[in-house]
Amino acid sequence: MSSHHPASAADGLRLQSVVDAHASLPGALLPMLHAIQDEFGHVPDQAVPVIARSLNLSRAEVHGVITFYHHFRSHAPGRHVVQVCRAEACQAVGAVALEAHAKKCLGIDFHETTADGAVTLEAVYCLGNCAVGPSLRIDDDIVGRVTPARFDEIIAELRAEVTA
Amino acid sequence: MSTRIYVPIDSTALSLGAEKVAKAIAAEAAKRGIAIELVRNGSRGAFWLEPLVEVQTPAGRMAYGPVQPKDVAALFDAGFVNGGQHALSLGLTDDIAYLKNQERLTSARIGITDPLSLDDYIAHGGYEGLVAAFAMSGADIVKEVTDSGLRGRGGAAFPTGIKWNTVLGASADQKYIVCNADEGDSGTFSDRMIMEGDPYVLIEGMTIAGIAVGATRGYIYLRSEYPHAFATLKEAIRRARAAGWLGQDVRGSAKAFELEVRLGAGAYICGEETSLLESLEGKRGIVRFKPPLPALQGLFGKPTVINNVISLASVPIILARGGAYYRNYGMGRSRGTLPFQLAGNIKRGGLVEKAFGLTMNELIHDFGGGTLSGRPVRAVQVGGPLGAYVPASQFDMPLDYEEYAKNGAMIGHGGIVVFDDTVDMAHMARYAMEFCAVESCGKCTPCRIGSTRGVEVIDRIVANEQRGKNIALLQSLCDTMLNGSLCALGGMAPYPVLSALNHFPEDFGVDKTEAA
Numbered sequence: 001m002s003s004h005h006p007a008s009a010a011d012g013l014r015l016q017s018v019v020d021a022h023a024s025l026p027g028a029l030l031p032m033l034h035a036i037q038d039e040f041g042h043v044p045d046q047a048v049p050v051i052a053r054s055l056n057l058s059r060a061e062v063h064g065v066i067t068f069y070h071h072f073r074s075h076a077p078g079r080h081v082v083q084v085c086r087a088e089a090c091q092a093v094g095a096v097a098l099e100a101h102a103k104k105c106l107g108i109d110f111h112e113t114t115a116d117g118a119v120t121l122e123a124v125y126c127l128g129n130c131a132v133g134p135s136l137r138i139d140d141d142i143v144g145r146v147t148p149a150r151f152d153e154i155i156a157e158l159r160a161e162v163t164a
Numbered sequence: 165m166s167t168r169i170y171v172p173i174d175s176t177a178l179s180l181g182a183e184k185v186a187k188a189i190a191a192e193a194a195k196r197g198i199a200i201e202l203v204r205n206g207s208r209g210a211f212w213l214e215p216l217v218e219v220q221t222p223a224g225r226m227a228y229g230p231v232q233p234k235d236v237a238a239l240f241d242a243g244f245v246n247g248g249q250h251a252l253s254l255g256l257t258d259d260i261a262y263l264k265n266q267e268r269l270t271s272a273r274i275g276i277t278d279p280l281s282l283d284d285y286i287a288h289g290g291y292e293g294l295v296a297a298f299a300m301s302g303a304d305i306v307k308e309v310t311d312s313g314l315r316g317r318g319g320a321a322f323p324t325g326i327k328w329n330t331v332l333g334a335s336a337d338q339k340y341i342v343c344n345a346d347e348g349d350s351g352t353f354s355d356r357m358i359m360e361g362d363p364y365v366l367i368e369g370m371t372i373a374g375i376a377v378g379a380t381r382g383y384i385y386l387r388s389e390y391p392h393a394f395a396t397l398k399e400a401i402r403r404a405r406a407a408g409w410l411g412q413d414v415r416g417s418a419k420a421f422e423l424e425v426r427l428g429a430g431a432y433i434c435g436e437e438t439s440l441l442e443s444l445e446g447k448r449g450i451v452r453f454k455p456p457l458p459a460l461q462g463l464f465g466k467p468t469v470i471n472n473v474i475s476l477a478s479v480p481i482i483l484a485r486g487g488a489y490y491r492n493y494g495m496g497r498s499r500g501t502l503p504f505q506l507a508g509n510i511k512r513g514g515l516v517e518k519a520f521g522l523t524m525n526e527l528i529h530d531f532g533g534g535t536l537s538g539r540p541v542r543a544v545q546v547g548g549p550l551g552a553y554v555p556a557s558q559f560d561m562p563l564d565y566e567e568y569a570k571n572g573a574m575i576g577h578g579g580i581v582v583f584d585d586t587v588d589m590a591h592m593a594r595y596a597m598e599f600c601a602v603e604s605c606g607k608c609t610p611c612r613i614g615s616t617r618g619v620e621v622i623d624r625i626v627a628n629e630q631r632g633k634n635i636a637l638l639q640s641l642c643d644t645m646l647n648g649s650l651c652a653l654g655g656m657a658p659y660p661v662l663s664a665l666n667h668f669p670e671d672f673g674v675d676k677t678e679a680a
Contacts, residue, residue, distance in 0.1 A: 030427070
């Protein structure tokens, strides 16, 4: 999969074209980083000098911005990103138990990816789904009222997708 | 004639299966040869009934819910297309007590209209405020907003008109309107519901603000946790521009207003206005010193109105009906209405817009029906992760900015997170410090270091290591954070911690009588 090898010449061109498309926006860096992550699944280290040159920033400044925001990642995630809400409203209806179950069932901690590459687990602090928690975000879908049993079903569905 | 059927496209409705329900209804109708028009509306905000399906009948909209895909065939069998009775029937939507007993001004259209239909928006009173504003001077618009008594709905409750007046009075070649849509507080979703369910009201409010203060560009800074709101806003802006409601000459008024949505990147601190501006400029979201005020030196150093979604979305009705109309709701210095959000362990969670002055008991028990678990309510956290925990003994206090502040609490953005009697308040206090440590921008020491030390001290209290001494230390640490932090993150994280300690000392291993 090309997204795992952003250093290839074709990927270099793709990266440059994403950077160029956003360079003239006022306050361009965040929209540019979003576009890069949308394209490659993460912001590869190789992108840092390219961005820095384009926006006339130091590489340290670009690195600082990438690492400041929880959303940006410098390594490729699994095929699906599963975020577990840790915020108070979800805690009031069992999020602590769900978080423990998720880690145990996947055998990983937050910011890690399962060995089969199916799922990257992340924490999230509120999805705005606070009346029907505990909530998860799976890629761009929000799921409410997630019990441990429902979590297992969801993960099984995600894994089945690839083998199907 | 085809029957109009509504299935919400709101995130919460989707999170409970609304997409599958919509598909099942479309498929079943096709199979039976019944002509329907499927409208994807916002949510009415009665979330325990989602997915809430509505059918247009001559008597009004009939509600059914919560509907799952497996119920769809039976609903058709029961003739729900003509409003037929079924086990999931809820009667006329407008007669559902939860909705009927509200005072919806800001959220009047959510759930009723097709969020992306400009025709629908205008047919339901949309753009009346902006059209009225076209005929007014900037100063008159600002005066109307000032007279309405509207205060910042993001949490700080600063009078909106006064903020606008500062920007109006500033001279600059460029001014900006920035909407703070970084709704990161747990227990809040009213901004999201506006953006997903009635996006044009926000666009209209921002346009009015632009015309009032002479700003020709606006940005909505939206949190990245809201992918559906992002898609809806982008499409709504595109359509508004195509119809001439945004652009260089808004509907022939000779006023220019351009608008863009920008996505945050998962940093709670970017809900703080100066940190948000830094982020919009493409930097780390580090809090700025004030002064200068953003109203004078805001985005890119230019005079900037920065307001929360609900503040801006309340402006159109103020301009359409007049400041006095809005001011007529509420109590004391808290004028108008607030879309409260019932969240956490609550039986009937959702959006409840009411005038200020009602009590927590009315919200939690009359509207909310008590806890989801059926156990007694022990505490509620009001106003997000930086808001105090309020014990049941204070639930008769009127919801008013000043009344809450008097009791060491805050209404904030109106989010109410309910906990039953199984909650461990020492754990919640620890979480407040942990959250502050995760989300601190790192600029000031009380917040950056204090939050980490706070977690450690609470751990020692719970482990009964020199408990008395460590409680005194925690109180002193909270005092430093309260008084020494640069912004509300470090400055208010002590509220949940101290309120938990003061109201629920037994959870920290302290004898209640001894603590008092």
